[in-house]
Amino acid sequence: MPVLLLLSCLAGAVRAQQQAPAYMPATGDASVDRRLADINEYASRYPAAFADEMGRYYAVPRAYVEAMQQQPDWTAGDIFMACALAQIVGQPCRAVVREWSRDHEGGWKAVAARLQAEPGNPQYRRLRSAIDASYARWGRPAPAGEK
Known part of the structure; x- marks a missing residue:
């Protein structure tokens, strides 16, 4: 009986995972989209390190990042994008x-376009560099x- 219960739970988890919509940041840049999705995975394993990164390098209070991580409509990739984009365009993350x-x-x-930082312009290139720096x-990897 316990084995059947375990198998039932596993099957339910697989169905839930299959039904969950894929993360689609729609940045207009496939490489940035992949990295933001990967940041979601990184932050799910290392939430404190992610919050530290945002605080130290993107001037966002750690408590704000931690509160955003608890919001169901926000992913780590979205938090990263918002705060990195904010830094690039000279605005606060909020x-x-x-x-x-x-x-x-x-x-x-x-x-990004409304903030004059659409893909291809110098600000967007700075955003890509900021993502690369965080990965480093x-x-x-x-x-x-990706290369």
């Missing part, structure tokens, strides 16, 4: 969080499919 919360119909690409500090 301002970009509000902008995303107000309207994110077009994904992060649309939010974490000693984390690029997600599969």
Whole structure:
């Protein structure tokens, strides 16, 4: 009987995982999308290290990051994107969080465009460099499919 219960629980977990929508940040840059999805995985394993990174390098209070991590509508990838984008455009993270919360119909690409940091421009290149720097500090390899 315990084996059947365990198998039933495992089957339920697999179904829930299959039904969960895939994370789609829609940045307009497939490489950034993959990295934000990978940041979700990293932060799920190392939430304190993720919060430290955001505080130390993106000037976001650790308590704010931890509170955002508890919000069901926010992923670590979204938190990272909001705060890194904010730093690049010279705004506080909370301002970009509000902008995303107000309207994110077009994904992060649309939010970045409203902040004059759309893919291809110098600010967006700085964003990509910031992501690379975080990966280097974490000693984390690029997600599969990247150089």
